[in-house]
Amino acid sequence: MPKVTFFNPDGSLLKTVDAKAGWTLLDIAHEFDIDVEGVCGGGMACSTCHMYIAEKFLKEIPGMSEEEEAMLEFAPGREANSRLGCQIKVNENLDGLEVRLPFEVDSQF
Numbered sequence: 693m694p695k696v697t698f699f700n701p702d703g704s705l706l707k708t709v710d711a712k713a714g715w716t717l718l719d720i721a722h723e724f725d726i727d728v729e730g731v732c733g734g735g736m737a738c739s740t741c742h743m744y745i746a747e748k749f750l751k752e753i754p755g756m757s758e759e760e761e762a763m764l765e766f767a768p769g770r771e772a773n774s775r776l777g778c779q780i781k782v783n784e785n786l787d788g789l790e791v792r793l794p795f796e797v798d799s800q801f
Contacts (some may be wrong), residue, residue: 694787698726701795711714713784717777717791728793734778736760741777742767747791753780769794 693710696717700706709724718741721728729740736759745753750759750773760779764770782789 694782694789695783696720696782696786696789699792701793703792707795711782713782715782717741717780717782718761719765720782721777726793728777730778730779736763736776736778739763739767740763741778742770742794743775743777743780744771744792744794745773745780746792747773749786749789762768767794783794 694713694778695708696711697708698706698721707724707726709720711720715723716734718728718730718734720726721741722730728743731740732738742764753775756775756779760776763776764774767774777791
């Protein structure tokens with residue numbers, strides 16, 4: 693099982709979990725009681741699962757779709773490494789993935 697480490701917005705360690713391959717970061721957050729809203733349930737109709745992916749892992753995950761790019765326009769604090777947690781599926785290549793949560797989540801649709 694790949695390990696995923698979540699960090700608080702200030703960069704402090706939140707939790708490291710053993711994730712099931714094929715689950716999205718949003719699924720994992722919900723399973724392990726990590727405070728990520730995901731209002732649309734992973735339907736990519738909001739930006740409430742906005743997360744920051746550690747730079748060293750960006751090349752390991754698929755590029756974002758136009759739809760994800762459009763949704764991230766609603767995410768406050770968007771950075772170059774911003775992604776929607778509902779769009780990142782964990783696999784063995786992502787073992788050790790590090791994810792930082794944003795300071796605020798905007799529930800705009």
